[in-house]
Amino acid sequence: MTPTRDLEGQVVGNYLLEEFLGEGAFGAVFRSTQLALGEPLRRVAVKLSHRAGLTDGETVDLLGDAFLLADAMDRITDAAAKLHLVHVFDAGRTEPDGRAFLAMEYVDGMSLADRIAHQGRLDAGQLTTWATEIAGALGALHRLDPPLVHRDLKPGNVVLGRDNRVRLIDFGLAVRPEESTHTAGGAGTVDYMAPEAATGRATPASDVYSLGVLMYEGLTGDHPFRDLIPPIDLSDDGQEAWLRAAKEQHSVVRPSVANNTVTRKLDRIVLQCLEYHPSERFTDAAEVLAALTRESPVPEEGPEPPTDGKPARRLRKRLQDVEAALATTRSGRDRFDLLRESAELLGRLDQHAQAALRLREAWEMTEHSALLRDTRHRVRLLTELAEAYRRSGNEFQAARFAALRNREQNGHR
Structure with missing residues (x-):
């Protein structure tokens, strides 16, 4: 033959x-x-x-x-x-x-893998353009009924045409989620495969994970889990299990550490794509597209909140507990304290609009009670409230509560 x-x-x-x-x-x-x-x-x-x-x-x-x-x-x-x-x-x-x-x-061009190998770190603006195109194509597949999952998204399967436009290729492992449970073992390229996909349970969120690895590699020239090397004496199955366990505990370094063109917004998007648990990622690529194209009201300057890896999971878990307690605590000091804690957690997760709502309810509680008699504490609460509104992009409310804070400071109620 x-x-x-x-x-x-x-x-x-x-x-x-x-x-x-x-x-x-x-x-x-x-x-x-x-x-x-x-x-x-x-x-x-x-x-x-x-x-x-x-x-x-x-x-x-x-x-x-x-x-x-x-x-x-x-x-x-x-x-x-x-x-x-x-x-x-x-x-x-x-x-x-x-x-x-x-x-x-036929697409005349080069693969994204070759581009990364040739150039190393890519400018965040250019990578974002390509990631937006990839997310748009994948998102359309994910939003079909039933959805279609690529399962082998990687830089080698992304072609950059001479028109500088992305094309996704090689759907040889594409599958509908209800069919993936019948697949023996994992399918795809291990370095870009979501943990759940390695056991044959691919969903649109699995493609989101692969997109996160692709974006991270494009921005940094490195793999987010490069340092996770399993012991060589393990079997293939043992190495896969070791890697899954290690990834769950591993906190990925923000892309901006290696590439100063990366914004805080892009850091957050990439890291959310790379979350170990599918429920903590974007649901599908259409959500990634929305995040990439949405204008962020949050200023890029200032300290980076701990939104990557294990710390973020702890914050979200604590927020769930606090919100559950708020649902059953209707009044009094306990509710006031829960509102403040919820606002703090939401702010650390960059959900500033929701944080402002929690702080506003806490402030309204003080107007009809003796919860905050000390002027310093009232000023502090109003300062936090004005800042939360500012970070959410609501300058009108930010100015309003800043004015109330100034009145408190000057001794006027």
Whole structure:
């Protein structure tokens, strides 16, 4: 049997395989020309399987991703998202050797992996543009009913065209979440795989994790978990279990530490994507897109709140406990103290609008009680309230409570 890569220069079906581009577990990819009546019709990329002698049923199974992606492209209504997905034109089985083939849009450019290897750290503005395009494409897939999960998102599967626009490629592991529970073991590239995906439970949040690793690597030139090296004497399963446990305890260093073009907002987005537990990440890529494109009212200067890794999980867990207690504590000093604690936790998690609401309720409690008789404590509460409104972008309320604070300081009620 002829090795797949040696088919370069031959005509397979209606395709002239002009240039071998690379190969993987499935087969080889060729820059090709689609022929019609023996004449060139258009430039395409053809993916040809290593396996030959396939039956029609085996070919359909092997090319399942093509059918999933083609179906998704028909159902996606977001034209902008479609620009960043590679279109599938044709699929089938060659004669007489019976290889599976896939003909798709040819993108002339380089992979994001090659760009990172060549350039190292990328400017945060450029990386954000590409991440926004990736999130837009993935988000459209995630919001389908049922959603489609890529499962192998990594820099090597992102092509930067000569138009500087992103295209997602290689949906060979794409799956619908309800089907992923039937997958034996994990699927994807281990360095970019979410912990739950390693056990075959991929969801849209698993792609979010992979996107976080991709963004981190693009911004820093390094992998967020590079220092986690399991003992060499463990089995493959043991090493996977060791890595999952280590990642759960590991606090990822903010990308801005290695790249001074990274903003606090981008730090927070990347770190939330990398959360160990799926429930603590963005639900899907559409939420990542919303976060990347939403204007942040929070100033970039000032100390960075502990929103990464284990400290953030502790803050969120404590906030849940405080909010549960608030639901059953209706009045008095206990509620006042819970409101203050809730506001502090919300502020540390950059949820300043909610923090302002908690502080405002606490302040209103003082107006009809003797909870805060000391002027210094009243001034402090009003200062916190004005600052919370300022950080949430509500300058009107910030000015209002700053004026009340000044009145308190001057002895006027």
